[in-house]
Amino acid sequence: MRRRETSEGLRGYVMAEGRRSHEVRLTIPSCLECLSVLDKLVEGVVELLEMAEEDANAAAISVVEAGTNAIQHGNKFKEEIPVEFIFSLDSDALRVEVRDRGPGFNVEEVLSADPTTPEDILKPRGRGIFIMRSLMDEVSFKIEEGDGCRAQLTRYRKRPE
Amino acid sequence: MKASKRMEGDVAVLSLSGKLMGGPDAEAVRGAIKDCLEGDTKNILIDLGDVSWINSTGLGILIASHVTVTNAGGNLKISRVSKRISQIFMVTKLHTVFETFETEAGALSSFQS
Numbered sequence: 001m002r003r004r005e006t007s008e009g010l011r012g013y014v015m016a017e018g019r020r021s022h023e024v025r026l027t028i029p030s031c032l033e034c035l036s037v038l039d040k041l042v043e044g045v046v047e048l049l050e051m052a053e054e055d056a057n058a059a060a061i062s063v064v065e066a067g068t069n070a071i072q073h074g075n076k077f078k079e080e081i082p083v084e085f086i087f088s089l090d091s092d093a094l095r096v097e098v099r100d101r102g103p104g105f106n107v108e109e110v111l112s113a114d115p116t117t118p119e120d121i122l123k124p125r126g127r128g129i130f131i132m133r134s135l136m137d138e139v140s141f142k143i144e145e146g147d148g149c150r151a152q153l154t155r156y157r158k159r160p161e
Numbered sequence: 162m163k164a165s166k167r168m169e170g171d172v173a174v175l176s177l178s179g180k181l182m183g184g185p186d187a188e189a190v191r192g193a194i195k196d197c198l199e200g201d202t203k204n205i206l207i208d209l210g211d212v213s214w215i216n217s218t219g220l221g222i223l224i225a226s227h228v229t230v231t232n233a234g235g236n237l238k239i240s241r242v243s244k245r246i247s248q249i250f251m252v253t254k255l256h257t258v259f260e261t262f263e264t265e266a267g268a269l270s271s272f273q274s
Contacts, residue, residue: 032182032183032184032218033184035180035182035216036180039180039213039214053244054244054248057244057245057248058248060214060245061214061245061248061249064214064216065216065217068182068183068216068217068218072183072218115253116253116254121253121254121255121257121258122224122227122228122258123224124220124221124222124224124225125217125218125221127217127220127221127253128216128217130252130253131217131249131252131253134252134253135248135252
């Protein structure tokens with residue numbers, strides 16, 4: 001009962017118009033199994049934001065995908081290197097920053113790839129960022145030498161027309 | 162992820178459960194598919210009813226399975242796909258590649274037609 005009261009209180013706080021962003025942070029080792037913890041956190045966050053099922057699934061799929069990329073391609077499965085997630089809960093949107101410590105990648109090349117073409121649809125790799133861009137409203141990457149790669153994902157509660 | 166296999170007539174039903182996300186999961190599925198084909202079972206149904214979520218690496222496992230079975234002259238079908246996984250199939254257009262069924266019974270009967 002106490003947990004429910006706390007959850008309802010936080011929901012009211014987050015959903016109040018004009019409130020500043022409320023942050024939730026998670027740091028995990030670079031292991032795929034740890035993505036289960038991330039998935040559970042996303043589940044709780046989308047519930048707080050009262051997102052519709054399709055929107056909630058889109059956010060969960062995309063954040064897990066960003067985590068997968070950070071572990072596989074950014075930190076190269078080195079468990080001692082952390083992946084950090086910062087969830088910004090606003091009344092209008094869910095914003096998530098995913099940070100790894102890798103050297104980054106050629107953003108233009110990856111963004112121009114289309115894994116749904118007949119030539120590429122049977123390739124087993126190369127869908128992660130495409131999935132994020134398809135399901136989120138905004139996806140961007142900040143890559144700075146020595147500072148790792150930050151993926152920034154936004155899903156609005158009311159979709160832009 | 163856990164994988165278990167049973168036979169329904171001439172169809173091998175490979176039931177996956179948990180999270181399909183690469184790493185050891187790929188080897189488990191690849192091994193099960195290989196066993197089926199080496200045992201001359203070419204009709205394979207992957208049941209995803211107990212898979213809670215999948216990432217792009219897990220998708221790669223399903224694609225590799227599809228290619229392996231098709232190249233061997235077999236048929237691979239998928240049953241009980243959750244809304245969340247179905248959403249991934251749609252955005253990646255893999256719903257045009259995978260033959261999916263709401264129920265295991267529906268999938269099994271489709272192998273006979």
